[in-house]
Amino acid sequence: MYGLIGKMMAATGKRDELLEALREGITGMPGCLAYVVAEDEGDPDAIWITEVWVDEASHRASLQLEGVRRAIERARPLIAGFGERFVTRPAFGVGLGSDGGMGLPN
């Protein structure tokens, strides 16, 4: 599995709009086991995106999906920048869609 944990900074006051722009892009992504978009509790302009993919190629391919490209276009003017970014190898978990979960090997 391939994982990403990343912080995105919305333009001041635009976090809700940014969330809406992202919401529509994350359905129907092949190989996506988990994709959670969350507000940072301590920073009113920050969001965290945590992702689990079957492999890195699935993540890369998702960036070419029409729905994802449209969401990126909508989100772009609402993004002020990016914060921390961590690449991970998910080992196991709860809530990893139908392809993953406790039984999937590393």
Add this chain to the structure above:
Amino acid sequence: MYGLIGKMMAATGKRDELLEALREGITGMPGCLAYVVAEDEGDPDAIWITEVWVDEASHRASLQLEGVRRAIERARPLIAGFGERFVTRPAFGVGLGSDGGMGLPN
């Protein structure tokens, strides 16, 4: 929803053992929508735990579950310390168990 993103440092060379200790603790946690344990790609002793709960109370209650307490006991001697920790409010996502997902309000 209530979310946590946290980095845990294994004692040198003990990451695999730490993962095994944690693996058994994370089943059957009421209110847990997602719980992913991942190796840090760039740091051989680090793991990331990303969690989504129905609310903060569910997370707090989980720490009293017998399975979780046993896992914490097993994990404790394998943990060298903790790194970054971010508290979040998950807004929506893919892979949020049966209680959550796209339709759940903030």
